[in-house]
Amino acid sequence: MTEPSLTAGERIDGLPSQNIRIIQNPDMFSYSLDAILLAHFADVKGKGRGHAVDLGAGTGAVGLFYAPKVSGRVTLVEIQPELAAMAQRSIDLNGMSDRVSVLQKDMKNIFEDIKPGSVETVLSNPPYFPLNDTTKTNHDHHYELARHELTIDLPNLAQIANKLLKNNGKFYMVHRPDRLADIFAAFAKRKLMIKRVQFVYGKAGREANMVLVEAIKSGRPGGVRILPPLIAYDETNDYTPEMNNILYGKAW
Template sequence: MIEPILKEGERIDGLPSQNIQIIQNPDMFSYSLDAILLANFADVKGKGRGLTVDLGAGTGAVGLFYAPKVTGTIKLVEIQPALAEMAERSIAMNGLQNRISVLQADMKAIFDDIQPGSVETVLANPPYFPLRDTTKTNQDEHYELARHELTIDLPGLAQVANKLLKNNGKFYMVHRPERLADIFSAFAARKLMIKRVQFVYGKADREANMVLIEAIKAGRLGGVRIMPPIVAYKQTNEYTKQVQNILYGQPWT
């Protein structure tokens, strides 16, 4: 690992199981468990030599955590310059410049840089909250863009993923269970056939607060599998053994 030069307010957080470290600034935005669970949930197609794109990558957590599972190239797409720059330094810190690069751009305008129909796997941890007339957004610009659909909504995200993917390429996303109807509708309209769904629960006696989705471009209708749930915390607020293994256990490869 290359020792990075940290700027004011920055820190290094890591995922021991994948031996990956990420530069973050909590005053801007920090990744959380959803990014880790998405990278863990995402499968590898074939020998993992194809192109992977992480849409709305932020500081690059999802793409970097996924990187040890594959041998191919990964592109991190992030609209915010400050977060994209942090992602670039994290790539260098982990010695992954030969496989991972950052594209600082609006994901709707990346097709001159990434050829449509060329991508094997798309990853996305998008803003969870739709923008309505009554929406109260966070005052901080970085958090607004990360939490609210200011620059792209679910149908728009599904359209970008569809355009990027090869036929039978896969799209992996983490979102909120209350948006499931919107997710199924947006994906079906763009020929992204949902194949696996996994719910994540904060604690065993609570409602699910996350959902992990796998969809295939131009896949066959039907055959949706509901995977065993993930429970994040014990009643004592410690991680469950299941999550501890994801965070601190053997590499996912």
């Protein structure tokens, strides 16, 4: 495998359990635990031959961590050209160019490239923070787009996922627990029925700081399962055994 030529500020980070390496630049944006946990949380339908799409892919972490779980195509959709270019180099670095590709576009404009109703699985680690009169955005444009709903909000993201998915296709998302009411409302209005929810805690005894959600397009209402909590760190600030296994154990 040929090592890439890194530009100033870039580095290669990896997820040992999936044997995947990601090129990123912390001065622009870099993935964190939420991307790993979303890829781990997302199930595989059937034999995993269907098309999967990562909306707002950034440097491609979610889609690339998920790709070893399936045998079908994975498309990484990213609006920022610099991040899309890094994602493409990570695809090449991992030898996945035969079935993983980057679509550098606003996700609202992808339907000339991806046929509506053709996708089995949609994944998204979207901007967490809504825009309002009190919003304080980051001065760095890359971080603004990644953290704040400047180009996409929850209702529009849910609509795009619905349009992409086949009936009974699944949408997986990681978000903040304080947006849970917004998530349920946006999904229900667009026939995305939430079926599994898992809360993630930094440490035991603290409030949840992440929520993982699975929804099915045109699924039956009700039947929501709340999974056991996932705790990231123990009292000595080391990873818990469950988290350590996700990061360094056997391939998912």
